[in-house]
Amino acid sequence: MSFFGVLYYFLAVFIFGAFDKALTAVIQTQQTVLAAVGEDAEFSCQLLETKDVLQVTWQKISHDGEKNVATYNKQFGQRVNDGFTDKFKFKHTELQNCSIVIRNVMEQDEGCYHCLFNTYPEGSFTGKPCLQVYELHEPVVDVRESNSTEEWVVSCSATGRPAPTVTLSVSQQDLSFSQYNTVSVSNTNATFTVTTTAVLSGSRKHSTQVGCAARVLSAPHREVTVMTPVVQQKPDATEDGSYEKITSQSSESNFTWIIVLAVVSVVAVLLVILLVVFRYFFADFVAHFKQHNKTGDLEKIKTPLKSKQDIHENKTPLMNHENEQLRQRTSTKKTPKNINRKASPSTAKRLFEEH
Incomplete structure (x- = not known):
């Protein structure tokens, strides 16, 4: 050219x-x-x-x-x-x-x-x-206990495309993060999962607010906040083991009270059951007794008393026959066998003259 x-x-x-x-x-x-x-x-x-x-x-x-x-x-x-x-x-x-x-x-x-x-x-x-x-998904925050009584381990994960930036924050000014560690993992759908872990220094006896923000490029960020749980620390044991003794005594005392309460509860339940059963059967018995008395009185009122004549007339033929035999026996004993109860006129006249 x-x-x-x-x-x-x-x-x-x-x-x-x-x-x-x-x-x-x-x-x-x-x-x-x-x-x-x-x-x-x-x-x-x-x-x-x-x-x-x-x-x-x-x-x-x-x-x-x-x-x-x-x-x-x-x-x-x-x-x-x-x-x-x-x-x-x-x-x-x-x-x-x-x-x-x-x-x-x-x-x-x-x-x-x-x-x-x-x-x-x-x-x-x-x-x-x-x-x-x-692409940006909501971050996930995890707070767990550390080996130290004055530290928390805070972890936050966020997934997005391109790889998001993950930032941790804490509400209390006297607390701070240290020992940062960030890991990025590439996913099969062209997204990235970024996880940031840090140690939060401060007493675990008080709860505090921890935040995690995820951002992609200049797009609006996504943020999640959680409260750290409060852990009640156990007192240290003394050299002579007094803490273990107190704990053991307290456990035994609690176990004794539990047994006593259980026995009292069982006895109370049994008494209530017996009372209910007794009241039920006693009420039934009283009602039956009252009903029986009322029935007897009504029968007496409805049935009149019988007179002696009615009783005599109402005797059975067997009783009349027995009475008749009894009278005959009595008459036989009083009257000799060779004397007829009815004498002839001539015999009566002779006897009269002899006397």
């Missing part, structure tokens, strides 16, 4: 580059738009200079080039091209100011887009906003 050819090439690059910068300088747009997975992302472009705009065109930049996503003009209005109707929608439409929304952003939506203001006779003025998709 000749000297003039090289000079012409650099001159063309400089002129067209300057012209391209001039065209993009009048577009106001957000260079980087952050959106979490599942959220909506909004692109907005505004033409700062007054131009005769015929149409606004939105394009998605990919490895294969630019693809028209949607267009707006006064003659046909809003239009989203086929294949993008479920993903894109217009939010604000003007020829000088236009915005579009990407619904439910996913990892494949990440990249840069073009907003073109097609003017006459200058041509197109282009803006280039870019979408960056991130």
